Amino acid sequence: MVRARKYVVIKHFEGVPHRDDFKIVEYELPSLEDGEILVKTEWVSVDPYLRIYNKMLPVPFDQFSPQIGLIEESKHSQYPVGTRLVTHKGWCDHSIIDMNAPATNHIEAIYKIPDMNGMSPSLGVGAMGYSGLSAYFGFLEICKPKAGETVVVTAAAGGVGSLVGQIGKIKGCRVIGFAGSDDKVNWLEKDLGFDKAFNYKTVDVKKVLKEAAPNGIDCYFDNVGGEMSSIIISQMNDFGRVSVCGSISVYNEDHVNLPKASVLQLDIVKKQLKIEGFLCNRWEKRYSEAFTDLGQWIKSGKLKYREHVTEGFDNIFDAFIELFHGQNIGKAVVKL
Amino acid sequence: MVRARKYVVIKHFEGVPHRDDFKIVEYELPSLEDGEILVKTEWVSVDPYLRIYNKMLPVPFDQFSPQIGLIEESKHSQYPVGTRLVTHKGWCDHSIIDMNAPATNHIEAIYKIPDMNGMSPSLGVGAMGYSGLSAYFGFLEICKPKAGETVVVTAAAGGVGSLVGQIGKIKGCRVIGFAGSDDKVNWLEKDLGFDKAFNYKTVDVKKVLKEAAPNGIDCYFDNVGGEMSSIIISQMNDFGRVSVCGSISVYNEDHVNLPKASVLQLDIVKKQLKIEGFLCNRWEKRYSEAFTDLGQWIKSGKLKYREHVTEGFDNIFDAFIELFHGQNIGKAVVKL
Numbered sequence: 001m002v003r004a005r006k007y008v009v010i011k012h013f014e015g016v017p018h019r020d021d022f023k024i025v026e027y028e029l030p031s032l033e034d035g036e037i038l039v040k041t042e043w044v045s046v047d048p049y050l051r052i053y054n055k056m057l058p059v060p061f062d063q064f065s066p067q068i069g070l071i072e073e074s075k076h077s078q079y080p081v082g083t084r085l086v087t088h089k090g091w092c093d094h095s096i097i098d099m100n101a102p103a104t105n106h107i108e109a110i111y112k113i114p115d116m117n118g119m120s121p122s123l124g125v126g127a128m129g130y131s132g133l134s135a136y137f138g139f140l141e142i143c144k145p146k147a148g149e150t151v152v153v154t155a156a157a158g159g160v161g162s163l164v165g166q167i168g169k170i171k172g173c174r175v176i177g178f179a180g181s182d183d184k185v186n187w188l189e190k191d192l193g194f195d196k197a198f199n200y201k202t203v204d205v206k207k208v209l210k211e212a213a214p215n216g217i218d219c220y221f222d223n224v225g226g227e228m229s230s231i232i233i234s235q236m237n238d239f240g241r242v243s244v245c246g247s248i249s250v251y252n253e254d255h256v257n258l259p260k261a262s263v264l265q266l267d268i269v270k271k272q273l274k275i276e277g278f279l280c281n282r283w284e285k286r287y288s289e290a291f292t293d294l295g296q297w298i299k300s301g302k303l304k305y306r307e308h309v310t311e312g313f314d315n316i317f318d319a320f321i322e323l324f325h326g327q328n329i330g331k332a333v334v335k336l
Numbered sequence: 337m338v339r340a341r342k343y344v345v346i347k348h349f350e351g352v353p354h355r356d357d358f359k360i361v362e363y364e365l366p367s368l369e370d371g372e373i374l375v376k377t378e379w380v381s382v383d384p385y386l387r388i389y390n391k392m393l394p395v396p397f398d399q400f401s402p403q404i405g406l407i408e409e410s411k412h413s414q415y416p417v418g419t420r421l422v423t424h425k426g427w428c429d430h431s432i433i434d435m436n437a438p439a440t441n442h443i444e445a446i447y448k449i450p451d452m453n454g455m456s457p458s459l460g461v462g463a464m465g466y467s468g469l470s471a472y473f474g475f476l477e478i479c480k481p482k483a484g485e486t487v488v489v490t491a492a493a494g495g496v497g498s499l500v501g502q503i504g505k506i507k508g509c510r511v512i513g514f515a516g517s518d519d520k521v522n523w524l525e526k527d528l529g530f531d532k533a534f535n536y537k538t539v540d541v542k543k544v545l546k547e548a549a550p551n552g553i554d555c556y557f558d559n560v561g562g563e564m565s566s567i568i569i570s571q572m573n574d575f576g577r578v579s580v581c582g583s584i585s586v587y588n589e590d591h592v593n594l595p596k597a598s599v600l601q602l603d604i605v606k607k608q609l610k611i612e613g614f615l616c617n618r619w620e621k622r623y624s625e626a627f628t629d630l631g632q633w634i635k636s637g638k639l640k641y642r643e644h645v646t647e648g649f650d651n652i653f654d655a656f657i658e659l660f661h662g663q664n665i666g667k668a669v670v671k672l
Contacts, residue, residue, distance in 0.1 A: 225599055247602045264561075264600065269582060269614070274610065275600075277605035277610075278608050
């Protein structure tokens with residue numbers, strides 16, 4: 001018998017999530033049925049976007065999120081003990097998964113962790129997981145950057161943004177990043193090779209962009225939404241492309257009465273812009289392409305990553321909340 | 337010697353254009369040089385979008401706009417006397433064009449009017465001109481409507497919107513239109529076959545849309561921008577497509593301090609929406625495809641059009657201003 005613990009959402013978030021929106025439930029796992037596996041969580045990913053989905057499910061529900069788990073027991077021949085999986089089982093220390101049940105949405109997607117080539121399995125939810133996949137496909141497939149073009153990235157020191165900027169450099173672009181502290185700006189410019197980075201809290205975004213991108217912006221990888229995105233989009237060139245990966249500036253807002261920002265349509269039509277949002281599972285059949293490139297770039301030192309590691313099941317909520325205080329650099333993960 | 341008249345913009349528009357933003361200039365045309373043609377204007381198109389470009393040129397400048405002209409004199413063998421052209425020479429009664437000068441932007445584009453099959457040449461700036469091309473390519477290429485999908489059109493009784501809705505019906509879609517008067521709503525539902533039309537001034541847009549499109553919206557052809565578009569976009573389905581043809585709601589606004597509307601990014605990312613603006617000249621090499629289909633649909637009665645005709649060179653400004661009072665139905669043209 002295995003005793004398991006999990007975070008259950010018992011109240012929908014209002015504004016910034018609170019500790020008492022969750023309850024930690026301890027319970028006994030049943031024996032495995034045919035086709036099932038028992039997974040022990042090793043790494044849990046905490047991500048701002050978890051809030052978007054918070055109100056889409058009726059409470060109570062188990063807090064899902066990407067995680068890396070090790071199969072401890074198996075009644076499925078294709079998933080033997082010792083296999084590492086990426087699942088969305090989220091904030092729990094153990095789980096049972098029926099591997100014959102078809103996934104009905106991306107939150108149920110499960111796949112074997114790619115070959116890490118000696119690197120930490122935690123990268124499976126970071127640079128070699130959804131962060132990497134979002135940066136790779138969301139940027140390359142939607143922005144379609146060409147060498148010599150100018151790329152802007154917001155939340156540039158985050159798990160996805162930091163990879164996007166570096167992929168921009170690999171593709172020969174001029175890359176400008178916005179982040180929320182001077183430390184992050186330093187990291188982007190000194191360590192990651194961004195051509196220019198700014199602390200959006202202390203500069204006039206419109207003005208510094210005009211100076212840093214005098215010939216306009218061709219690609220914008222948008223993690224924030226809101227007025228900041230309106231300002232950036234107003235400085236784009238004809239046929240500019242915007243990939244919308246997140247909108248962290250409004251996640252904590254009331255989703256029925258969203259905040260307002262300067263209208264985009266005038267620029268969209270005048271400059272023939274394309275703005276597209278994505279969830280990376282749409283490229284699910286092509287993940288191996290991304291893992292090959294990302295793995296090589298990381299090994300060769302062209303793509304650097306940073307993890308912000310918190311330890312312990314009991315600290316998952318704190319790790320989540322830290323994301324909204326803007327102090328983290330790189331991908332936030334919790335080691336169990 | 338030909339005496340010509342033209343409208344010259346002498347002051348940039350502030351808010352709604354004023355008569356004294358223009359000066360009518362009368363002048364003598366020189367003799368033709370080799371490669372030049374003398375064109376007598378027959379039909380002038382007035383369009384809301386002319387305002388977008390108003391501030392992009394230094395004053396004074398000749399008011400451009402699509403027009404149909406007849407070649408009265410020619411020193412170019414491929415453009416003989418009697419040929420009808422579509423040009424952007426705009427609000428003038430005669431013009432000289434150097435047909436060997438390469439076009440440097442879409443405002444200089446010139447092409448021979450397509451075969452009208454007995455219909456009025458005025459359609460060359462309407463259903464068989466830029467209105468038709470915008471509806472045909474802007475809707476079919478960007479929205480990529482599939483039979484059974486739900487399409488929403490704003491400014492649905494306008495020159496472009498009225499065609500988009502009907503093309504939606506031809507393609508087997510459910511079509512919902514928004515327009516600014518009960519007369520327009522009647523015309524859309526009774527004559528053009530829209531499944532549902534609403535006077536946006538007298539209904540709760542959010543509420544009527546939820547009722548008229550209970551399964552959500554797949555395609556949105558956006559002529560207006562602003563809050564109305566935010567409301568419509570918030571009700572779109574996964575992978576919805578938005579084609580941005582215009583943003584009439586903000587044309588009269590200060591372009592530096594644009595009005596604000598509810599942010600779009602949360603829906604864009606959650607539903608993986610694609611929003612794209614266009615100018616139809618990007619499909620220039622494929623115009624003949626559109627003219628073939630549009631001509632057949634008009635002949636067979638599947639595609640109806642309506643023109644709002646004003647007569648006389650001196651009334652061009654009035655015809656233009658009427659567009660912003662929202663009383664016109666169909667394509668506004670001026671007969672010279």
